[in-house]
Amino acid sequence: MKTILIVDDDEALVESVTDVLTTEGYSVITAANGEIGYNMAVDKKPDLILLDVMMTHDHEGFGVAKKLRQNDVTRKLPIIIITGIRKARGLPFGYEPDEDWLPVQAVLEKPVDPSALLRHVKNVFLEAVGKQPVQ
Amino acid sequence: MLRTKLFMGFALVIIIFAMLSAFLGIQTIKHNVMAEAQNHVRLDLSSAWAVIGNRLEKLETILSLLSSKEIIVESCDVEDWDNEQLLHRLEKVRRNFDLDFLSLVSPKGSVVIRATAPFNKGDYRDTDPVISRALAGEALSAIALMSQAELEREAEGLAERAFLELDDTTRARKTTKTIENRGMVMIAAQPVRKADKIVGVIYGGVLVNRNHELIDWIHDVVYRNETYKDTPLGTATIFLHDIRIATTVCLKDGNRALGTRVSKKVADQVLDNGAPWVGEAFVVRDWYLTAYDPIRDINGRIIGMLYVGILRQPFLDSGYAIMVRYIWLSIFALLGGLVVAFVLANRLSQPIHRLVEATHRMSNGDASIPVSSAAACRETDELIKAFNNMLKTLAEREENLKATNRNYMETLGFVTHELKSPIGSILNYLYLMRQHKLGPLTEKQEKAMRICGRSVDHVAEMIRHYLNLSRIENNEMEPHRTTVTVSRDILKPLLEDMEIVIQESELRIQNLVEPEITVEADANMLREVFENLLSNAVKYGKKNGLLSLKARAIDGVVEFEVRNDGPGIPREKLEKLFRKFSRVNNGGSKEKGTGLGLFITKYIVELHGGTIRAESEENSETAFIFTLPKYNAGRNSSEAETT
Known part of the structure; x- marks a missing residue:
């Protein structure tokens, strides 16, 4: 069973996403901020992290993503960034996953449609085993 | 234009004033020059009179000197009339002083010695007004008329000299006379006294008829032989009644115009009314400014006229010269006025123009x-x-x-x-x-x-929508352009996400966008564009109707079309569609919307350098057509086409 780590400070959202994912047969662990999330990722080595950007600090999620890439243990860990912010908080409107400065598998904008989320999650795991992603 | 209008207004006023001033100026100059000329001719007439007066005085003086000569006084006293010596003496004086006649009359009035015709004597001259008054003791001189008989008696040839044939003059008074045999004379008479007792009268004079010397003298004194462009400046004439008997006026053949007559107009005024006449007259060849005075005899009867005339042309010419100068001055003043008007119009209109420009700038937002x-x-x-x-x-x-x-x-x-x-x-x-x-x-x-x-x-x-509006209003929409394969990157995920909505709307979807269509755009913004257009089509599409997506590449751009069957949009609303907070709602549709979707869509399309328009047929279909730059620039073009 795949384990997914959700890092987000919005309890209601975390709970609802957890329910969606567990219904689909995933195991879910959660963290309420970036620091806990990072430590949990290192400890438990989940198969995928759903990472919120804006938590205690505005760009906390990005910092966590970079730190995870710098740690040998978590270097290959797939990450999906889930964000409500764009240019209004100093980020480009149309940013996309990027090797250098945003090394993640996907960026989803809130509110994330659950079916879209599930599609992306499936794609990540399919890619991990080298299969064609679901469009 | 304001400046032109102001200038025209000023110019009109200036030109009207200039014309008025020119008209009045010319009238004034004309009037003044002519008044000056008439004044001049009146003065000339006075000078002529002075010459005649001088001549009469001279006559008087000669006779006065003679009357006191001892030989005359003694002869008269003793009535020694056949004194040869006295006759010679008188004849000598007559010749010396160029008199035409000189005679001695006894106190009874009979001529006793006639220097010019010694054998013609004994006739009584006491009826002559001049002589009779001299017999009464008065020394006097006058202009008088003498009949042909009297002239004949006074001197041989005198009557012939006086005789004139009359010329037919068109504008003169009508007359049956063809000749004039009377003579006009300047005569003086002086009583000869011996111890207060009048013992005789001596009289003498000159004939005026044909007296060129006299008239030339008058002319010389008044006009000093001046000419104007080879024409004598002035003329002088003495008339016997209306007949020229002595004149400087010449006919075309060069002869003096003797025997011609004055015009009826002048004759009526001067001879009948006894008033002087001043005015313009055409004399033989030229226009003259003329003045006529009546000549009266000792009893005040009018017997003739004295005339002087001055050429009108010099006055006209000097008047013209002044006028020309005046007109030049007026033109310069006019031009100056126009320049000032132009500058003034400019200065007055300038601020208005600036304000107008500023209001234009204002309405353009600056x-x-x-x-x-x-x-x-x-x-x-x-x-x-x-x-x-x-x-x-x-x-x-x-x-x-x-x-x-x-x-x-x-x-x-x-x-x-x-x-x-x-x-x-x-x-x-x-x-x-x-x-x-x-x-x-x-x-x-x-x-x-x-x-x-x-x-x-x-x-x-x-x-x-509201987040996008907020970004647009804060100018935070900056496209992050990448190569976007529209079908794979945008449409497929979008249609999947909208699957439930589309199913509920019961539309038939036809995606005709070829997989190789690639554009240069911000993927998220492009998704926004398609999402807005699709959700519109879904909202307003007819049940079981067709929703089609098309794309075709033309001239470096890709033209996309989103078309749906539906109620359509009235033509007049088409243009308003893309405005902020506009509603596509046609009639009873209950669909909710923010009124921002198409506004945002247009903004994004234009941000990418594209255009968007709506086409609709009422109760049939609606289509949104927009363009985006095609991804085929430079080295990537072949790659893009093979993708």
Whole structure:
């Protein structure tokens, strides 16, 4: 069973996403901020992290993503960034996953449609085993 | 144009005044020159009279000297009339002083010695008014008329000299006379006294008829032989009644115009009314300014006229010269006036023009540049100052409004952003329930979930739109261009996400966009464009109608078309579609919208350098057609086409 780590400070959202994912047969662990999330990722080595950007600090999620890439243990860990912010908080409107400065598998904008989320999650795991992603 | 109008107004006034002044000036000059000329001719007439008076005085003096000569006094006293010596003496005096006749009369009035005709004597001259008054003791001189008989008696040839044939003169009085045999004479008489007793009268004189010496003398004194362009400047004439008997006026053949007569007009005025006549007259060959005075005999009877005339042309010429100078002056003044009018019109209209330009700038949204003062006059400067103040106030107000709007938009963005997470939770549970992951649902619960789903979708759309509006208003929309393969990157995921909505709308979707269509655009923005157009099509599309997506590459751009069967949009509303907060709603449609979708869509398309338009046929279909730059530039083009 795949384990997914959700890092987000919005309890209601975390709970609802957890329910969606567990219904689909995933195991879910959660963290309420970036620091806990990072430590949990290192400890438990989940198969995928759903990472919120804006938590205690505005760009906390990005910092966590970079730190995870710098740690040998978590270097290959797939990450999906889930964000409500764009240019209004100093980020480009149309940013996309990027090797250098945003090394993640996907960026989803809130509110994330659950079916879209599930599609992306499936794609990540399919890619991990080298299969064609679901469009 | 204001400047032209002002200038024309000024110019009109100036030209009217110039013409009026020129007219009045010319009239005044004409009048003054002619008045001057008439004055001149009157003076000339006085000079002529002075010459005649001088001649009469001279006659008087000669006779006065003679009357006191001892030989005459003694001869008269003793009535020694056949004194040869006396006769010779008189004849000598007569010749010396160029008299035409000189005679001695006895106190009884009979001629006793006649120097010019010694054998003609004994006739009585006491009826002659001049001689009779001399017999009474008076010394006097006068102009008088003598009959042919009297002339014949006085001297041999005198009557012949006086004789004139009359010329037929057209404008003269009608007459049956063909000759004039009377003579006009200047005569003087002096009593000869011996111890207060009058012992005789001596008289003498000259004939005026044909007296060229006399008339030339008058002419010389008055006009000094001056000529104007080879024409004598002045002329002088003595008339016997209306007949020229001595004149400097020459006929065309060069002879003096003796025997010709004066015009009836002058004759009536001078001879009948005894009044002087001054006026213009055509004398033989030229126009003259003329003056006539009556000549009266000792009894005051009018016997003739004295005339002088001066050539009119010199006066006209000098008048013309003054007029020409005046006209030049007027023209210079006029031109000067026009220049001043032009400058003035310019200065007056300048500030107005600047204000007009500024208002144009203002309506184009630029109220920042103040209008510079034109320094034309106080009023316009104040107008400009007031205008600039208004500009400043408006600019401040606009700045405040912008700041308020910015704050408002930021707040809006923040609030909508904060709505995202709760919406996320709702979406998740709706999904779980509708997928029956939380247990089976009754039919009523299914319906409730469907309605909730639609409402949440609407809220999600609102959030998206308001966030985008907030970005647009704050100028935060900066496209991050990448190569986007439209079908794969945008349409497929989008259609998947919209699957439920599309199913509910019961539309037939036809995606005719070829997989190789690639554009240069911001993927998220492009998704926004398609999402807006598709959700519009879904909202307003007809049940079981067709929703088609097409794309074709033309001239470096890709033209996309989103078309749906439906009620269509009235032509007059088509243009308003893309405005902020406009509604596509046609009649009874109950669909909700933010009124921002098409506004945002147009903004994004134009941000990418494309254009967008709507086409619609009422009760048939609606299509949105937009262009985006094709991805085929440079080295990537072949790669793009083979993708």
